[in-house]
Amino acid sequence: MIQRFLPILALSLSAAAADEKTPAPAADHADHAAGDSGLKKELVAGLTEKDFLRLGDKPKTVKLTVVAVWTAENYGMNFNGFAKGTALYTIPKGWTVEVTYVNPSPIPHSLIVIEKADTKKLQVPEPYFKGAGVPDHIKGLSYGTHQFSFTADEAGEYALACGFPAHALNGHWIGLDISEDAKEPTLKLGEKEPVKASPAASAPSK
Numbered sequence: 001m002i003q004r005f006l007p008i009l010a011l012s013l014s015a016a017a018a019d020e021k022t023p024a025p026a027a028d029h030a031d032h033a034a035g036d037s038g039l040k041k042e043l044v045a046g047l048t049e050k051d052f053l054r055l056g057d058k059p060k061t062v063k064l065t066v067v068a069v070w071t072a073e074n075y076g077m078n079f080n081g082f083a084k085g086t087a088l089y090t091i092p093k094g095w096t097v098e099v100t101y102v103n104p105s106p107i108p109h110s111l112i113v114i115e116k117a118d119t120k121k122l123q124v125p126e127p128y129f130k131g132a133g134v135p136d137h138i139k140g141l142s143y144g145t146h147q148f149s150f151t152a153d154e155a156g157e158y159a160l161a162c163g164f165p166a167h168a169l170n171g172h173w174i175g176l177d178i179s180e181d182a183k184e185p186t187l188k189l190g191e192k193e194p195v196k197a198s199p200a201a202s203a204p205s206k
């Protein structure tokens with residue numbers, strides 16, 4: 001992917017160099033960046049609250065879509081519009097959790113699962129569960145999407161937190177409870193009642 005991208009980048013850089021004296025291409029770029037906040041809206045096009053929590057294709061599998069900068073809440077340091085643990089996923093212990101992380105903004109953010117208590121640390125630790133985070137979570141990712149999955153094999157209070165230095169400390173995290181008692185996954189957004197997972201987004205039947 002990166003190798004395929006590099007020639008294009010090199011090409012556009014040389015094009016930019018050639019156009020150095022003409023301001024027009026810069027205006028063009030601004031249009032592509034979409035909107036005053038610089039969000040790439042196409043990365044979240046079609047996503048709704050129902051996508052935040054869906055049943056997976058296999059039994060005891062659940063799909064989470066967790067979007068950084070979903071709203072302007074907490075200066076953009078939110079996931080799905082919530083910060084400081086005000087949204088809460090509850091997942092039954094033993095389920096497989098497939099996470100799609102999306103960041104439509106130019107500001108780097110990341111997503112990892114950590115113990116809830118660790119959201120108070122300046123620099124968050126490594127993911128608590130094996131595979132439970134994006135790569136380079138300290139550096140963060142801007143303008144992009146990344147998928148990871150893990151097995152929720154230990155009950156407890158966790159957080160889906162941004163690993164970029166000081167972000168979790170400033171509220172860039174939401175709650176993740178892994179529960180012995182829960183029979184099915186739920187998501188509570190703010191003061192709303194917890195909702196059950198939406199059905200799997202089904203492919204059109206053949």
Ligand SMILES: [Cu+2]
Pocket residue numbers: 077108109110162163164167168172
């Ligand atoms: Cu962040």
